[in-house]
Amino acid sequence: MKVLRVAICVLATLALVALAAWAYLHSGRFDIRADQRPGGLEQWIVSTLRDRSLARQTGDITPPEPFDAPTVARGALIYADACELCHGGPGRQAEPFAYGLHPVPPSLDSPVVQDGTDGEFFWVIGNGLRFTGMPAFSGLYDEEDRWALVAFLRRLPELLPADYAQLISGAGVDPSGEGPYGDPPASGP
């Protein structure tokens, strides 16, 4: 009998907790705005989900070949087009709207970001990160382009503004090769 009473108490407590959670979710009291730092519990849940998910899915992703200079140059051009607006670049600020996101997009040359593996970068660029403003780019850039972005990100910490400016001027991209977005468009007659 005692066991039954304990079981009923446990079930009743669980039901109450579930009801309280349901009532909270429906109450509108959760502040969904992006321009306010979330509470500790939310930050812990999101960072745990993110870290565990990345560790589980990216462990065996490695670059198909070592990064060379033309690959870095190709990555730089894509970066200037698609990433700089949120993450900034050497000597360049992100667009003002990026500071209204939560989390604010980090500088990708920072030691904490560079601690991530090549596989994590590749995966995040392709699939994006839920609960953040990081978009998934696999529909826009093929694997080669995404690896070129990773190659460029690895060079970021040592790049001076002048090096970056030179890279994004298109110098260094093999003119006879593919353009940064696949085959160059057929030129006129």
Ligand code: HEC
């Ligand atoms: C609309 C804004 C936006 C754009 C555009 C964007 N990002 Fe992000 N990115 C973010 C945000 C926000 C995060 C999440 C940061 C966090 O979790 O703290 C992020 C995270 C990342 C991370 C993971 C950083 C880490 O903490 O390990 C990488 C790598 C990254 N972005 C690369 C890129 C690349 C490469 C591009 C361009 C192809 C790009 N991003 C374009 C907003 C953006």
